[in-house]
Amino acid sequence: MSELNKEMVYEDLETEHIRLPKVYVVNQPYIDRFPLPEALKKGTIFPNLYDPYMAKMVKNKC
Amino acid sequence: MQELDYEELSREELKLQIQELEFAVIELNLFLDTHPTNQKALMDYNMFSIELNKTKNVYQKKYGPLTNFGYALSSYPWKWVESPWPWEE
Numbered sequence: 001m002s003e004l005n006k007e008m009v010y011e012d013l014e015t016e017h018i019r020l021p022k023v024y025v026v027n028q029p030y031i032d033r034f035p036l037p038e039a040l041k042k043g044t045i046f047p048n049l050y051d052p053y054m055a056k057m058v059k060n061k062c
Numbered sequence: 063m064q065e066l067d068y069e070e071l072s073r074e075e076l077k078l079q080i081q082e083l084e085f086a087v088i089e090l091n092l093f094l095d096t097h098p099t100n101q102k103a104l105m106d107y108n109m110f111s112i113e114l115n116k117t118k119n120v121y122q123k124k125y126g127p128l129t130n131f132g133y134a135l136s137s138y139p140w141k142w143v144e145s146p147w148p149w150e151e
Contacts, residue, residue, distance in 0.1 A: 021120070046089065
């Protein structure tokens with residue numbers, strides 16, 4: 001995209017009061033560890049990151 | 063972490079122990095990349111690294127090198143070509 005085009009896009013956003021998307025992550029505290037055999041099976045050593053996909057849970061949300 | 067006598071473990075048990083410890087240090091490595099001043103995580107990383115080295119040393123003493131290219135010593139005769147390789151049953 002040329003400099004001229006960029007300026008036009010940002011001006012349009014400003015007049016429309018539309019914000020650009022922002023990404024953030026929450027700081028992960030070091031609280032606990034899974035026992036090592038369990039960690040290897042679960043794919044993470046951190047209980048606060050363990051969040052496996054369950055088809056059942058998705059169904060309930062729909 | 064319980065204190066295991068690695069000398070008592072079978073080859074399969076030792077390999078599993080090494081896998082578990084390697085996974086733990088990778089996880090802590092990644093955590094420390096973004097939290098370099100977390101002392102508890104750093105202590106755990108160092109503790110698991112020491113245990114990993116111990117298990118690898120016991121394995122290599124009993125069953126031969128885990129890696130080639132100069133990362134492990136070999137007794138005579140050249141051990142790398144002696145079956146089984148680390149990834150074999």
